[in-house]
Amino acid sequence: MNRNRQSVQKVQRPRVVIIGAGFGGLAAARTFAHVDAQITVIDRNNYHLFQPLLYQVATADLSPADISAPIRAVLRRQRNIETLLAEVTGIDTARRVVFARDRADGREQELPFEYLIVATGAGQSYFGHDEWEPYAPGLKSLTDATAIRRKILLSFEAAEMEPDPEKQRAWLTFVIVGGGPTGVEMAGAIADLAHKAIVGDFRHINSASARIVLVEAAPRIFGAFPPKLAANATRELERLGVEVRTGKDVEAVDAEGVVVGGERLAARTVIWAAGVQASPAGRWLGAQTDRAGRVIVTPTLSLPDHLNIFVIGDTASTHDRRDPSGKPLPGVAPVAMQQGRYVARLITRRLRAQRSGEATDEEAPFVYYDKGYLATVGRAFAIGSFGRFTLSGLPAWMIWSGVHILYLVGFRNRFLVMAQWAWAYLTFQRSARLITMDDHAEAPQVAQPERQQAIEPPTPARV
Amino acid sequence: MNRNRQSVQKVQRPRVVIIGAGFGGLAAARTFAHVDAQITVIDRNNYHLFQPLLYQVATADLSPADISAPIRAVLRRQRNIETLLAEVTGIDTARRVVFARDRADGREQELPFEYLIVATGAGQSYFGHDEWEPYAPGLKSLTDATAIRRKILLSFEAAEMEPDPEKQRAWLTFVIVGGGPTGVEMAGAIADLAHKAIVGDFRHINSASARIVLVEAAPRIFGAFPPKLAANATRELERLGVEVRTGKDVEAVDAEGVVVGGERLAARTVIWAAGVQASPAGRWLGAQTDRAGRVIVTPTLSLPDHLNIFVIGDTASTHDRRDPSGKPLPGVAPVAMQQGRYVARLITRRLRAQRSGEATDEEAPFVYYDKGYLATVGRAFAIGSFGRFTLSGLPAWMIWSGVHILYLVGFRNRFLVMAQWAWAYLTFQRSARLITMDDHAEAPQVAQPERQQAIEPPTPARV
Numbered sequence: 001m002n003r004n005r006q007s008v009q010k011v012q013r014p015r016v017v018i019i020g021a022g023f024g025g026l027a028a029a030r031t032f033a034h035v036d037a038q039i040t041v042i043d044r045n046n047y048h049l050f051q052p053l054l055y056q057v058a059t060a061d062l063s064p065a066d067i068s069a070p071i072r073a074v075l076r077r078q079r080n081i082e083t084l085l086a087e088v089t090g091i092d093t094a095r096r097v098v099f100a101r102d103r104a105d106g107r108e109q110e111l112p113f114e115y116l117i118v119a120t121g122a123g124q125s126y127f128g129h130d131e132w133e134p135y136a137p138g139l140k141s142l143t144d145a146t147a148i149r150r151k152i153l154l155s156f157e158a159a160e161m162e163p164d165p166e167k168q169r170a171w172l173t174f175v176i177v178g179g180g181p182t183g184v185e186m187a188g189a190i191a192d193l194a195h196k197a198i199v200g201d202f203r204h205i206n207s208a209s210a211r212i213v214l215v216e217a218a219p220r221i222f223g224a225f226p227p228k229l230a231a232n233a234t235r236e237l238e239r240l241g242v243e244v245r246t247g248k249d250v251e252a253v254d255a256e257g258v259v260v261g262g263e264r265l266a267a268r269t270v271i272w273a274a275g276v277q278a279s280p281a282g283r284w285l286g287a288q289t290d291r292a293g294r295v296i297v298t299p300t301l302s303l304p305d306h307l308n309i310f311v312i313g314d315t316a317s318t319h320d321r322r323d324p325s326g327k328p329l330p331g332v333a334p335v336a337m338q339q340g341r342y343v344a345r346l347i348t349r350r351l352r353a354q355r356s357g358e359a360t361d362e363e364a365p366f367v368y369y370d371k372g373y374l375a376t377v378g379r380a381f382a383i384g385s386f387g388r389f390t391l392s393g394l395p396a397w398m399i400w401s402g403v404h405i406l407y408l409v410g411f412r413n414r415f416l417v418m419a420q421w422a423w424a425y426l427t428f429q430r431s432a433r434l435i436t437m438d439d440h441a442e443a444p445q446v447a448q449p450e451r452q453q454a455i456e457p458p459t460p461a462r463v
Numbered sequence: 464m465n466r467n468r469q470s471v472q473k474v475q476r477p478r479v480v481i482i483g484a485g486f487g488g489l490a491a492a493r494t495f496a497h498v499d500a501q502i503t504v505i506d507r508n509n510y511h512l513f514q515p516l517l518y519q520v521a522t523a524d525l526s527p528a529d530i531s532a533p534i535r536a537v538l539r540r541q542r543n544i545e546t547l548l549a550e551v552t553g554i555d556t557a558r559r560v561v562f563a564r565d566r567a568d569g570r571e572q573e574l575p576f577e578y579l580i581v582a583t584g585a586g587q588s589y590f591g592h593d594e595w596e597p598y599a600p601g602l603k604s605l606t607d608a609t610a611i612r613r614k615i616l617l618s619f620e621a622a623e624m625e626p627d628p629e630k631q632r633a634w635l636t637f638v639i640v641g642g643g644p645t646g647v648e649m650a651g652a653i654a655d656l657a658h659k660a661i662v663g664d665f666r667h668i669n670s671a672s673a674r675i676v677l678v679e680a681a682p683r684i685f686g687a688f689p690p691k692l693a694a695n696a697t698r699e700l701e702r703l704g705v706e707v708r709t710g711k712d713v714e715a716v717d718a719e720g721v722v723v724g725g726e727r728l729a730a731r732t733v734i735w736a737a738g739v740q741a742s743p744a745g746r747w748l749g750a751q752t753d754r755a756g757r758v759i760v761t762p763t764l765s766l767p768d769h770l771n772i773f774v775i776g777d778t779a780s781t782h783d784r785r786d787p788s789g790k791p792l793p794g795v796a797p798v799a800m801q802q803g804r805y806v807a808r809l810i811t812r813r814l815r816a817q818r819s820g821e822a823t824d825e826e827a828p829f830v831y832y833d834k835g836y837l838a839t840v841g842r843a844f845a846i847g848s849f850g851r852f853t854l855s856g857l858p859a860w861m862i863w864s865g866v867h868i869l870y871l872v873g874f875r876n877r878f879l880v881m882a883q884w885a886w887a888y889l890t891f892q893r894s895a896r897l898i899t900m901d902d903h904a905e906a907p908q909v910a911q912p913e914r915q916q917a918i919e920p921p922t923p924a925r926v
Contacts, residue, residue: 046616046898063526065895072664073896082666085620085898104621142899153509157548158567201535203545419882432528433536435509435548436605 013038017113021048021071023333024119024313027340035348039081046085057145059189060430064142069409091284093306115308115347118281122314125275132253136270153435155269160202172210173267175258178274179216181375187214188378191240197430213243215260229383232392236377281315290317299365312339342366374400476501480576484511484534486796487582487776490803498811507550520608522652523893527605529880532872554747556769578771578810581744585777588738595716599735616898618732622668635673636730641737642679644838650677651841654703660893676706692846695855699840744778753780762828775802805829837863
């Protein structure tokens with residue numbers, strides 16, 4: 001704390017704190033590139049996560065490192081930025097201080113700010129049924145993704161060992177709850193894994209017989225897309241061997257499966273891709289939130305009673321100002337990025353006005369510039385909606401790949417992900433089929449040997 | 464159990480069980496390709512690990528998936544092989560049965576065998592000081608490697624936050640115990656990371672000032688190599704900024720550092736690469752072992768009183784038969800692979816003789832064909848010893864890279880590892896700088912939101 005106060009005194013520059021280095025936070029940080037201010041980026045991970053491809057880690061297509069970039073490396077050249085690996089524990093809006101716990105040594109800190117950008121994202125919501133979480137994990141972090149990967153791969157292993165046909169069937173049944181992009185991507189990728197990538201690897205089961213069920217409570221999947229595109233996507237899913245069940249609520253989830261529309265589905269793997277719940281930022285800020293926990297903000301994305309505190313991305317409840325129905329902006333990367341850049345520019349203008357002593361112009365509200373939406377369904381099939389123009393199939397998939405590769409942070413990742421996709425496409429093989437047990441569940445590497453003096457054998461090199 | 468017995472009755476073929484899909488076990492399995500026998504490969508992981516490059520996972524150069532290949536995929540085409548993801552818990556040599564616990568569903572099994580190959584490798588030994596293990600982790604599994612990666616990367620984060628210069632110094636001091644190939648590789652790679660890859664990423668520390676100390680109890684590092692090569696390696700390590708301390712015993716290890724030759728070194732990161740302890744196979748088999756726990760075997764690598772049970776690789780105590788001093792064979796991949804192939808051929812000959820009713824010829828003992836040794840020191844520097852011919856520097860490093868790429872299992876991994884090395888070489892960047900917290904230590908993805916009904920926002924796709 002001492003040191004922070006010292007460094008503020010030494011720097012004598014206005015301090016901007018950004019919480020979260022997701023798409024929104026990182027876009028804001030980069031926009032401050034040539035601004036004379038001290039920017040502090042706080043994240044509880046040391047990496048930026050490219051969340052749109054997270055499902056490919058869960059389905060053994062990519063490795064965690066392929067879709068993440070160290071925040072320090074991304075922001076290395078911006079000398080006005082300091083990065084902090086810390087967990088935010090609270091915010092004092094009156095004293096203008098963020099409380100954070102350092103993740104390396106557990107030290108508690110107070111970070112004073114003049115401007116604050118909160119971009120902490122969203123987590124999973126189980127619609128009031130948090131007891132379902134252990135049986136139906138969601139996909140929000142790298143830990144989630146490797147846990148789901150482990151669960152999926154172990155299901156095939158368990159099925160291979162299971163003599164009872166009925167139980168074997170339950171191991172080979174995969175239920176994905178939620179017909180939005182994440183649910184559809186997961187369903188398509190699991191179908192591809194079971195029906196193509198691992199066929200021939202087992203001796204007692206036919207992995208191609210695996211049953212993949214996609215459940216959606218609404219009358220159709222891809223509710224945000226035009227009905228025609230959603231129908232094309234459904235056809236493609238069915239071609240891949242996915243059962244699509246719409247208009248049915250999930251009524252129960254347990255270790256044995258799910259109950260959907262009154263019917264029990266015996267399934268040992270259930271994946272939750274249905275509900276979103278904003279981070280606890282609303283509580284930290286003592287701010288008004290909507291039903292999903294998202295903070296209600298002004299048209300300039302600040303808190304109504306704290307014009308120096310901004311909330312962006314999945315954490316904020318924002319609406320399309322040009323749409324008369326006022327529908328909420330979707331929780332996607334482009335919204336977060338545009339809001340991050342908008343807020344950073346707004347703060348920059350205020351800092352300049354402060355310095356020159358002039359009054360700022362009236363601040364224009366945030367307007368989302370909608371470039372369109374894309375969603376992938378399976379191998380070489382996507383749908384795209386760009387205003388009145390729509391697209392499905394291979395052409396949409398090529399745009400989808402291009403856009404995702406383009407936006408991947410860091411040239412190296414782009415190059416490697418492209419190489420892996422090309423390889424997977426040509427061979428149907430998956431690159432990351434590791435079952436990594438977590439440290440605690442894992443059996444000791446070597447059962448404790450008897451306490452005896454071990455000698456070190458001569459250790460020549462490996463050829 | 465029932466099912467196994469059934470399948471044995473159905474198959475009516477001699478059953479060979481291989482425990483461990485490391486270099487030795489996999490070489491044996493592949494040698495059985497066209498043999499009329501039922502081969503079962505048991506491993507507690509679903510992947511074969513390319514251990515010689517494990518240190519590159521620990522130092523953020525490669526991802527876990529880059530150096531592992533799913534055992535099922537590797538052996539897919541060999542229809543006489545069944546793979547089991549299970550933990551061996553014991554062996555009944557008299558009844559000829561292996562006991563294993565399935566890792567997918569925890570089920571206990573009994574696997575009958577006619578021939579058994581034990582290739583379970585080795586773990587770390589702390590020379591009777593197992594209490595040092597929490598402070599000085601060893602590098603044997605992928606879990607170890609990602610834990611060490613986390614430890615190293617978090618040290619820099621902690622140093623960045625530490626106001627006290629003395630404590631900061633301790634965070635920036637890395638001690639590697641053991642001057643064999645693993646210790647030298649780790650020391651060189653950490654030096655390269657601190658002094659090159661992450662320079663410029665921090666604001667309060669200079670990562671290039673990090674102190675890397677390599678400790679070896681013997682009078683020199685690389686005891687198995689000719690003195691001249693070891694001297695070259697020492698010079699290269701010093702050029703990379705590694706302090707090499709030889710002839711000094713480690714007397715204590717704790718959370719604050721190590722005591723070496725009476726002197727305390729304050730270091731928050733200590734890595735153990737000194738002692739090797741064979742797996743508990745000796746205990747399972749009730750066999751005689753040497754001081755490092757390795758099973759004493761006959762010249763044909765079987766147990767003296769069970770000629771159908773073979774022990775190979777790091778688990779066996781074997782000697783160079785052509786060397787009059789009878790020095791033990793080193794714990795390296797080529798030894799394990801040659802032993803695996805030797806044993807598989809020997810079993811094949813016995814099975815043929817059994818079938819034809821003829822007597823087998825006298826069995827020739829195993830002889831290790833030594834192609835030479837290579838060890839890498841740092842960026843583009845290695846040493847090589849091939850009989851009377853020795854080599855150091857870039858030419859040796861090029862051979863080292865070529866050999867490692869060539870032996871990597873699966874074309875895909877080869878291609879990707881090559882791409883990553885090329886990238887790292889050109890840019891000094893590391894590809895896998897992720898601090899992945901383990902599931903239990905990790906803070907919840909989102910602090911528990913208040914129990915309120917969350918609504919699902921419309922979930923359009925990601926562009």
